[in-house]
Amino acid sequence: SQKIEQNSEALNIQEGKTATLTCNYTNYSPAYLQWYRQDPGRGPVFLLLIRENEKEKRKERLKVTFDTTLKQSLFHITASQPADSATYLCALPWRYGNNRLAFGKGNQVVVIP
Amino acid sequence: GAVVSQHPSWVICKSGTSVKIECRSLDFQATTMFWYRQFPKQSLMLMATSNEGSKATYEQGVEKDKFLINHASLTLSTLTVTSAHPEDSSFYICSARETSGRAYNEQFFGPGTRLTVL
Numbered sequence: 001s002q003k004i005e006q007n008s009e010a011l012n013i014q015e016g017k018t019a020t021l022t023c024n025y026t027n028y029s030p031a032y033l034q035w036y037r038q039d040p041g042r043g044p045v046f047l048l049l050i051r052e053n054e055k056e057k058r059k060e061r062l063k064v065t066f067d068t069t070l071k072q073s074l075f076h077i078t079a080s081q082p083a084d085s086a087t088y089l090c091a092l093p094w095r096y097g098n099n100r101l102a103f104g105k106g107n108q109v110v111v112i113p
Numbered sequence: 114g115a116v117v118s119q120h121p122s123w124v125i126c127k128s129g130t131s132v133k134i135e136c137r138s139l140d141f142q143a144t145t146m147f148w149y150r151q152f153p154k155q156s157l158m159l160m161a162t163s164n165e166g167s168k169a170t171y172e173q174g175v176e177k178d179k180f181l182i183n184h185a186s187l188t189l190s191t192l193t194v195t196s197a198h199p200e201d202s203s204f205y206i207c208s209a210r211e212t213s214g215r216a217y218n219e220q221f222f223g224p225g226t227r228l229t230v231l
Contacts, residue, residue, distance in 0.1 A: 004156075034219070043119075043206045043222035044157070089156070099145060099210055101220060105156040 002027045002095050004104035012110045019077040021107045023090030026071060033066055033073050036089040038106060044089055048075075080111045115141045117209050119223035126197055127231055133193045134226045136207030142187040143209035147220065148180075151204045163190040197230040204228075 005024045013019045023033070032051045036044035050057040050066045050073065057064045063076040077084050087106040094100040116139040126132050136146055144165045149157040161182050162170040169182035181193040190209075194201055204227055208220040 036222075041204075041225065041227065043117075043208075043225045045222065046219055049219060100147070100159055100162060102159070103157040105154070 002030075002092060002102055004090055004092060004102060006090055006104040006107045008105060008107075010108040010110055012112060013080055015080060015082060015111055015113050017080055019080050019084070019109050019111070021075040021088055021090075021109070023073040023075065023104055024071060025090075025092055028095045029068060029071075030092040030095075032093065033064075034091040034101070035062075035064055035073075035075050036091060036103075038087045038089055040087075044103075047088075077109070080109075082111045082113050085109055085111045115209070115211055115221040117207065117221045117223040119205075119207055119226050121226060122224060123227040123229075125229045125231065128198055129196055131193055131195045132197055132228060133191055134205055134207075134228075136190045136192070136209070136223050138188045138209045138211075138221070141209070141211045141221075143190075143211060144187060145210045146184060146190040147208045147210075148182060148190075148192050149206045149208070151206060151225075157206060160192075165190075194228065197228070199230045202228055202230045 003026045034049045035047045038044045048064045050064045061078045065074045087108045089106040090104040091101045118137045120135045146163040148160045151157045159172050160175045163182045163184040165184045165187050171177045184190040204225050206225040208222045
């Protein structure tokens, strides 16, 4: 089965700087990859989807890259704000479909004012 | 945007009792809903796929007789935890996939239900 790895250590970053998170996956080549935000005690909220033929995707201060050779996606938050503090989850479709998603453990971001 | 609600948001019950959790898509139809469980500091683990009008598909290791799923309409799926035990205490989250077919499987998540079994 596919394996999704995200850094377990929280990322502490100064307000205004760029936060960069990494998602690595193994065992197969997904057609797309998604990023979600999750706040404590809440369900995930969809942020961005990037397809296998796209190198980069942007949405406001968010940027996602997708390197299918490295089997890696990078998630950037530029000009970070304290309100960006949350856990960010990487998700991939299951290898054998049926619209299921597999999630990484998530990477916590703490933006320090 | 698409909204998914869950009820209740939290529940405390005694060991041995059953608890029902509802998941509703408020402004769209969802032929498929998903139920996840999340333990602290862990990823979302898919429990089952709920299909409107048919039996749910359970993931390996999930007891279908313990976690009963009913998807009675295009906007409602329920998860019943039967004979709950303390080890069932967790955060249960549902998601829905819009029937009209947004490309590439964007799922809309509910706010989650915190279950505590005493």
